[in-house]
Amino acid sequence: MRYELYYWPGIxxxxxxxxxxxxxxxxxxxxxxxxxxGETKMLALMGDPRVKHxxxxxxxxxxxxxLIAQTANILAYLGPRHGxxxxxxxxxxxxxxLQLTIxxxxxxxxDTHHPIGSGLYYEDQKREAQRRAxxxxxxxxxxxxxxxxxxxxxxxxxxxxxxxxxxxxxxVFQVVAGLHYAFPRAMRRLERRVPRVAALAGRVAAxxxxxxxxxxPRRIPFNQMGIFRHYPELDx
Amino acid sequence: MRYELYYWPGIxxxxxxxxxxxxxxxxxxxxxxxxxxGETKMLALMGDPRVKHxxxxxxxxxxxxxLIAQTANILAYLGPRHGxxxxxxxxxxxxxxLQLTIxxxxxxxxDTHHPIGSGLYYEDQKREAQRRAxxxxxxxxxxxxxxxxxxxxxxxxxxxxxxxxxxxxxxVFQVVAGLHYAFPRAMRRLERRVPRVAALAGRVAAxxxxxxxxxxPRRIPFNQMGIFRHYPELDx
Numbered sequence: 001m002r003y004e005l006y007y008w009p010g011i012x013x014x015x016x017x018x019x020x021x022x023x024x025x026x027x028x029x030x031x032x033x034x035x036x037x038g039e040t041k042m043l044a045l046m047g048d049p050r051v052k053h054x055x056x057x058x059x060x061x062x063x064x065x066x067l068i069a070q071t072a073n074i075l076a077y078l079g080p081r082h083g084x085x086x087x088x089x090x091x092x093x094x095x096x097x098l099q100l101t102i103x104x105x106x107x108x109x110x111d112t113h114h115p116i117g118s119g120l121y122y123e124d125q126k127r128e129a130q131r132r133a134x135x136x137x138x139x140x141x142x143x144x145x146x147x148x149x150x151x152x153x154x155x156x157x158x159x160x161x162x163x164x165x166x167x168x169x170x171x172v173f174q175v176v177a178g179l180h181y182a183f184p185r186a187m188r189r190l191e192r193r194v195p196r197v198a199a200l201a202g203r204v205a206a207x208x209x210x211x212x213x214x215x216x217p218r219r220i221p222f223n224q225m226g227i228f229r230h231y232p233e234l235d236x
Numbered sequence: 237m238r239y240e241l242y243y244w245p246g247i248x249x250x251x252x253x254x255x256x257x258x259x260x261x262x263x264x265x266x267x268x269x270x271x272x273x274g275e276t277k278m279l280a281l282m283g284d285p286r287v288k289h290x291x292x293x294x295x296x297x298x299x300x301x302x303l304i305a306q307t308a309n310i311l312a313y314l315g316p317r318h319g320x321x322x323x324x325x326x327x328x329x330x331x332x333x334l335q336l337t338i339x340x341x342x343x344x345x346x347d348t349h350h351p352i353g354s355g356l357y358y359e360d361q362k363r364e365a366q367r368r369a370x371x372x373x374x375x376x377x378x379x380x381x382x383x384x385x386x387x388x389x390x391x392x393x394x395x396x397x398x399x400x401x402x403x404x405x406x407x408v409f410q411v412v413a414g415l416h417y418a419f420p421r422a423m424r425r426l427e428r429r430v431p432r433v434a435a436l437a438g439r440v441a442a443x444x445x446x447x448x449x450x451x452x453p454r455r456i457p458f459n460q461m462g463i464f465r466h467y468p469e470l471d472x
Contacts (some may be wrong), residue, residue, distance in 0.1 A: 049390070051390075052390060053329075054383075054387065054390065055333070056337045056340075056383050066325070070332070070336040070337065072308075073329060073332050076312075089302070090301070093302065093304050093313060094289040096306070097306045097309045100306040100336075100339075101306065103336075107340070107343055111347070115347075115351045115364065115368070116364065117367075117375065119371070119375055128352065128367070131361075131364070132351070135353035135355070135356065136353075140354075147292050150290060151290065154287075154290065
């Protein structure tokens with residue numbers, strides 16, 4: 001089956017967590033909004049009253065007759081089909097739990113530069129962003145990263161849920177890469193306290209399909225419109 | 237099977253979405269942290285290095301040998317076991333998608349009074365809270381509520397995913413009730429634009445088990461420590 005991924009074409013954003021899973025799986029997919037006329041098609045689909053299960057926002061995935069939205073939901077759908085989660089119920093639930101914790105982390109990362117409103121410019125909430133980023137780097141980032149470090153220490157394996165990488169492992173790589181882009185100074189310091197997380201990110205990046213993807217034009221570079229943005233004044 | 241729910245004893249918080257599902261299901265459960273010595277037990281479990289799948293934060297649910305964290309993950313586990321989601325894959329994925337959208341909404345509601353940091357006092361971020369709440373009431377709340385109104389218009393049933401209530405329907409009730417507590421003035425105005433959502437909330441509240449629960453001492457009243465807080469200065 002050929003999947004259709006729908007996501008804003010100019011950014012990695014939340015769509016990137018799905019792209020990484022599709023790439024690691026070697027799945028056949030089309031990144032629709034990045035094809036000619038694709039963004040118009042995406043917007044038309046979002047506004048189409050005949051769609052029975054409308055998405056609140058991209059990303060969403062068409063898989064045969066299914067239209068699935070919400071990043072973690074898409075990954076929970078793909079996981080068992082492509083070996084991106086353990087087979088047993090306990091492991092599968094745990095990987096989804098980790099994925100939802102990553103989603104919370106990502107929302108907080110986004111809000112470091114948009115603490116007042118996602119519809120306002122950064123420049124209009126710069127002062128608030130400085131306070132929020134400071135609290136994020138001092139308290140929240142260490143807490144989330146420390147949690148994943150602890151999970152790795154307990155997993156008894158190379159990855160979060162054992163010896164094989166799950167979608168959550170790919171997502172942790174993405175978050176670590178994004179934090180290095182957004183907060184290079186703070187992240188060098190933070191990463192020293194979470195060596196297992198740093199090693200995991202390196203391990204994911206070195207996986208053949210992920211490495212090939214990262215080198216390809218399919219990987220959109222980090223930029224100042226996505227979740228992870230580099231504003232030097234926020235990187236203390 | 238008797239479930240054990242673990243959540244902070246003094247607030248509804250995110251635990252309330254799980255309580256509502258357990259109550260509607262007529263499930264046998266113990267709200268552990270509200271029993272004698274229970275909060276200590278919860279904290280001990282969170283710090284126990286022998287727990288293989290540690291939670292990042294409450295709520296978490298013990299179901300036999302499983303320990304499951306993240307609100308939406310717990311509800312995805314309970315749904316098929318207690319008739320709180322459709323039987324088919326498409327409907328089940330859609331209810332989880334709605335649940336994750338509600339989780340995003342809830343995080344934004346929380347941040348109206350804590351836009352800078354969840355570890356700081358409201359008083360230390362009051363000015364920022366006023367800006368964030370203003371944007372929330374003008375843009376975000378209408379967008380989320382309008383989305384659920386649209387889903388109800390398309391569902392062709394009484395509830396979000398058809399003729400039977402899902403965990404997501406119970407959660408929409410909780411969000412509507414919470415918004416009325418936090419923003420009584422704004423919510424009266426907002427609700428007029430989403431009559432289906434208002435009717436859904438009323439329908440859930442009138443379900444026999446939910447009505448009995450809401451009247452019982454098991455329902456913690458809304459208060460100024462939870463997600464939904466009433467600060468008149470934020471309710472424009």
